[in-house]
Amino acid sequence: MTPIYVPAKWQTPAHRAAVDLVVIHTMELPCEPGMAARLAQRFAVGDRQVSAHYSVDSGDVVCSVRETEVAWHCPKANRRGIGIEHAGYSTGPLATDWLTDEHAVSMLDLSAELVAGICLRWDIPALHLTPAQLLAGQRGLIGHVDASDAYQTPGGHRDPGDAWPWAEYLDKIQARIAT
Numbered sequence: 001m002t003p004i005y006v007p008a009k010w011q012t013p014a015h016r017a018a019v020d021l022v023v024i025h026t027m028e029l030p031c032e033p034g035m036a037a038r039l040a041q042r043f044a045v046g047d048r049q050v051s052a053h054y055s056v057d058s059g060d061v062v063c064s065v066r067e068t069e070v071a072w073h074c075p076k077a078n079r080r081g082i083g084i085e086h087a088g089y090s091t092g093p094l095a096t097d098w099l100t101d102e103h104a105v106s107m108l109d110l111s112a113e114l115v116a117g118i119c120l121r122w123d124i125p126a127l128h129l130t131p132a133q134l135l136a137g138q139r140g141l142i143g144h145v146d147a148s149d150a151y152q153t154p155g156g157h158r159d160p161g162d163a164w165p166w167a168e169y170l171d172k173i174q175a176r177i178a179t
Helices: 035-045 102-122 131-135 144-150 166-178
Strands: 021-026 054-056 061-063 081-086 140-143
Touching (some): 021 102, 021 144, 054 102, 061 102
Parallel strands (some): 021 081, 021 140
Antiparallel strands (some): 054 061
């Protein structure tokens, strides 16, 4: 998979040699084609000082920050992590049904392929860390919510939400790593 590259305005050159985390986010945009490019364009020209390494929807993966550089997606986890934004809503009346919506299922497949590659490149275990494991310095996958809880971030983000299908997602990633 070769993602489209649309460089983000807000990022920090770091030339990192190590990455410990993959941070899962939701865009809070519809889970449909074109949302990855839409968010990447916001990162490219936006005044909000935010970015992520990748944005994923049901048809595309867009890279906005190279993996060796630091994206501005999750305070206290930026330097250690690679941030991935997923099309869809984490909560509320528009919350995405990650396991039955056809676009969400396609997006999770694309994301799992991307994350499997990241895990292999950076030797990151494909497991979901608790906030306590994150604070202990373990390596793996977290949701933005896990960093918010671990670091007790006031008003911290709650994505990807309680309905994010961690078990199924990790199974997809591990299956791709095994092949």
